[in-house]
Amino acid sequence: MLSFCAVTPPPHIGKGSRMKTVSANLAEAIEAITDAPTVYEALFSVQEIYDVDFVTYHLTATVISDLDAPFVQSTYSPEWIARYFLKRYVQVDPVVQQGFLRQLPFDWREFEMTPEIGAFFDDAWQHGVGKSGYSIPITDRGGRRAIFSVNAAHDPKSWDKLVAGNRSDWIEIAYQIHMKAITEIHGGEDPVPGLSARERECLSWVARGKDHKDIALILGISEHTARSYLKSGRLKLGCATISSAAIQAMKFRLINI
Secondary structure, three states, rough: OOEEEOOOOOOOOOOOOOOOOOHHHHHEEEEEHOOOHHHHHHHHHHHOOOOEEEEEEEEEOHHHOOOOEEEEOOOOHHHHHHHHHHHHHHHHHHHHHHHHHHOOOOOOHHHHOHHHHHHHHHHHHHHHOEEEEEEEEEEOOOEEEEEEEEEEOOOOHHHHHHHHHHHHHHHHHHHHHHHHHHHHHHHOOOOOOOOOOOHHHHHHHHHOOOOOOHHHHOOOOOOHHHHHHHHHHHHHHOOOOHHHHHHHHOOOOOOOO
C-alpha cells in the first residue's frame, strides 16, 4: 500500500526566506527533523529553512513486512499529487524512473527531454511545480533505496547558487529524513541489523553454497577470520545457524546472489 501524505501545512510552519549561515541552517534543520512528530512535518521545516517551494522523500520499499511497499511524503499540493496518480506519472517521472538507479546527487536539468518527459514536466509546471529541482539518492545499510528532492521556481542562475551553497547540507538532511522515515515506518526501531561489509560478503558466499574454507580462499583471509565474520553476522541476525543467517540476510536485502 502506498503511503502518500499531502494536506494543509501545519499552522506553525510556513514559507519564508531566512538569512543564516549554512552551518546554522543545517543545525536548525537537524533539530527540526528530530523534533518533528512525522516525516511530513519535518519536510515542511526543511522547506522553510532553505527557502524552497517543495520537498519530497520517496522510499522505494521498506523491508520484509506488511509495510514492504513504497513510502512517499511530499509538500506538493494535494491537487498535483492527485493528478500525478490519476495520470500515472510515476511511470514517466525521470526522478523516479532514473533516480533509483543513480548513486550521486543530480539536477533535474540532466534528464533528456523526450516528448513524454517534456509533456510530464510541462503539466507539472502548470500545476505549481517549480522548474528547478535537485535530488539525492540514498542507499542505506539494508540496501533500501530512497530519494530526497527539493524543488523551486528559481531561475537557473539563482538555483545554481542555492544548490552550490546548500548541497552538503541537503545530503546530510537526506539521510536524517531517511532515518526518521525508517523509525516512523517501523514504530521506533529499525529491524535491519548493521552488518559490516565483510560480514555481508561472507554471508553472500554462504548463500552461494560456500563454506568457511572456500570463503577464506576467495577473500584471501584465514579460515579463522572467515569463521569469525560468519559467527558475528549470525549473532547480529539472531540466527542459530550460518545457513539460516544467510537466508535472513537475503530477506533483509543485506545480500544478493
